[in-house]
Amino acid sequence: MQGRGVLLLSEEREEGLHPAKSAAGFESEAAETLIPNCPPVQQVADEKTCMQFSIRRPKLPSSETHPEESMYRRLDVAAWLRHLNALGQVEEEYKLRKAIFFGGIDVSIRGEVWPFLLRYYSHESTSEEREALRMQKRKEYAEIQQKRLSMTPEEHRAFWRNVQFTVDKDVVRTDRSNQFFRGEGNPNVESMRRILLNYAVYNPAIGYSQGMSDLVAPILAEVLDESDTFWCFVGLMQNTIFVSSPRDEDMEKQLLYLRELLRLTHLRFYQHLVSLGEDGLQMLFCHRWLLLCFKREFPEAEALRIWEACWAHYQTDYFHLFICVAIVAIYGDDVIEQQLATDQMLLHFGNLAMHMNGELVLRKARSLLYQFRLLPRIPCSLHDLCKLCGTGMWDSGYMPAVECTGQHPGSESCPYGGTVETPSPKPPREGRKGPKTPREGFGFRR
Amino acid sequence: MAKQYDVLFRLLLIGDSGVGKTCLLCRFTDNEFHSSHISTIGVDFKMKTIEVDGIKVRIQIWDTAGQERYQTITKQYYRRAQGIFLVYDISSERSYQHIMKWVSDVDEYAPEGVQKILIGNKADEEQKRQVGREQGQQLAKEYGMDFYETSACTNLNIKESFTRLTELVLQAHRKELEGLRTPASNELALAEMEEDEGKPEGPENSSKTCWC
Numbered sequence: 001m002q003g004r005g006v007l008l009l010s011e012e013r014e015e016g017l018h019p020a021k022s023a024a025g026f027e028s029e030a031a032e033t034l035i036p037n038c039p040p041v042q043q044v045a046d047e048k049t050c051m052q053f054s055i056r057r058p059k060l061p062s063s064e065t066h067p068e069e070s071m072y073r074r075l076d077v078a079a080w081l082r083h084l085n086a087l088g089q090v091e092e093e094y095k096l097r098k099a100i101f102f103g104g105i106d107v108s109i110r111g112e113v114w115p116f117l118l119r120y121y122s123h124e125s126t127s128e129e130r131e132a133l134r135m136q137k138r139k140e141y142a143e144i145q146q147k148r149l150s151m152t153p154e155e156h157r158a159f160w161r162n163v164q165f166t167v168d169k170d171v172v173r174t175d176r177s178n179q180f181f182r183g184e185g186n187p188n189v190e191s192m193r194r195i196l197l198n199y200a201v202y203n204p205a206i207g208y209s210q211g212m213s214d215l216v217a218p219i220l221a222e223v224l225d226e227s228d229t230f231w232c233f234v235g236l237m238q239n240t241i242f243v244s245s246p247r248d249e250d251m252e253k254q255l256l257y258l259r260e261l262l263r264l265t266h267l268r269f270y271q272h273l274v275s276l277g278e279d280g281l282q283m284l285f286c287h288r289w290l291l292l293c294f295k296r297e298f299p300e301a302e303a304l305r306i307w308e309a310c311w312a313h314y315q316t317d318y319f320h321l322f323i324c325v326a327i328v329a330i331y332g333d334d335v336i337e338q339q340l341a342t343d344q345m346l347l348h349f350g351n352l353a354m355h356m357n358g359e360l361v362l363r364k365a366r367s368l369l370y371q372f373r374l375l376p377r378i379p380c381s382l383h384d385l386c387k388l389c390g391t392g393m394w395d396s397g398y399m400p401a402v403e404c405t406g407q408h409p410g411s412e413s414c415p416y417g418g419t420v421e422t423p424s425p426k427p428p429r430e431g432r433k434g435p436k437t438p439r440e441g442f443g444f445r446r
Numbered sequence: 447m448a449k450q451y452d453v454l455f456r457l458l459l460i461g462d463s464g465v466g467k468t469c470l471l472c473r474f475t476d477n478e479f480h481s482s483h484i485s486t487i488g489v490d491f492k493m494k495t496i497e498v499d500g501i502k503v504r505i506q507i508w509d510t511a512g513q514e515r516y517q518t519i520t521k522q523y524y525r526r527a528q529g530i531f532l533v534y535d536i537s538s539e540r541s542y543q544h545i546m547k548w549v550s551d552v553d554e555y556a557p558e559g560v561q562k563i564l565i566g567n568k569a570d571e572e573q574k575r576q577v578g579r580e581q582g583q584q585l586a587k588e589y590g591m592d593f594y595e596t597s598a599c600t601n602l603n604i605k606e607s608f609t610r611l612t613e614l615v616l617q618a619h620r621k622e623l624e625g626l627r628t629p630a631s632n633e634l635a636l637a638e639m640e641e642d643e644g645k646p647e648g649p650e651n652s653s654k655t656c657w658c
Contacts, residue, residue, distance in 0.1 A: 166464070166513060173483060210487060214487070251518070282518065287488040343506065
């Protein structure tokens, strides 16, 4: 595929259509857009209904960026050392996280800083304490491994069936183009394999789900030590809300928040999803974004920048959802203009993978978070989005009013104390869907 | 510009992780083979137009993750499929045993009348074979399915199996497709479709009028 900004469907490529110039569209037949409620067999009516597939050169005007955007540079060794006191403790954790949120971490010190972000090391720990912790954790890791290696034949058969079979398939196809994992018989692949197997022993309730190898590989490649990587991964699985292959309720919760955020920030896109019905609202196109935290949507350097920004937990535990909204805001106009159906949305965003501008998406997402914090009222459906495992999103004392959107099955009143702005004659009924037409007043200031 | 296709089908690839679903798909649509694919997370699809019995059929092939825990989504794929490939790996007894589980998923989630075909992939790996050809045939017979041993690597039976499933889907919907090649009835079909457009969206409605 040539150059950023050009999208070619495989078939068009085969058929020899000219590769469009950057930012130029080209015609692509996709007559299925015509048929909203696809009949048993779709008979194609008319080839005039062509669809434009294009990526515009996206830009973000400075008025739409976070006001603190340009105040932070990448966290390099010197800056990192300034965050540490003589004992090696992080002086002001919040400031460090904020700096990482805006500027990212220099590649050379990722291996050192990530264990803090992933809460393997506490910020208050001294260098000496961390060394002691590492020794202790190394011992613990060895014990977990020992446990795995001393299973009874019966236990081992079950473990092989449920975990090892899939892990073995996956580790040999994870990040193999990365220098660190390249080549036959690479010992780092074996390390990755042991980490995942040991994790399944350590946390049998989660075991192994596909996608975990994608999450652990970059950590291993930066942290290098097997035991340290294991504990960082444990922290990642504990502290991030997106975990690979989540259970239905985890995914539902993510999608619910995302839909609500879209309703607030990008009403036209939200309405398009609504017009597609249940299938549209499932947002198939963003499942992989959530499951792998954008790893397959951006080149690795940019993806890891996004990971760091999410791991910084600056003002929200759900920054990844702001990234989703940013992608939609920057690259979703075609979806609305051409009224793309569910399948075509998946194709549209699938084709954008590895062709999007990660830095731009990050800037947009930071700006969206900033704007979100300025809202005078938030719907109660997003109340928990503002809760944070660490310092709160509204920790500066200001908390916006909560407005009840009336979706509380099994409860009479809004558990978040939300008030209904316009008193309605009927109380919200159980299981009722939220209002189809969002009220004015939630829109972002332009 | 000539009309590019007459009908659109959705086919679905399911089976344990690592049996080669993505490889089958890439071989069929792009005639490419990479031995080390990344695992499929979420869902992907590719499209190809083939001609069967004088009808240009656009097939949309959905490639799923071998390990999908998110049932809401799994159901969505199944519900929309008209044909399903059940894939195992001839060098993995386990993947063959699991076909039973995959069939029960199909029975549970897929629409009635969905066409199925059994695929034993990696037929080139004869030295690692754990599942005999006759075992595959036997299982296919039990479930009333056609059976192919394929190799995405050597391009064995790829086109044949995809074409066969497409034929089966076409046959299953022969009635709706009758007269597709006569212009007059084509217009009729169009009129019906426009009528369809006015109908409200909804799962109840679509289950009656739509099996895709």
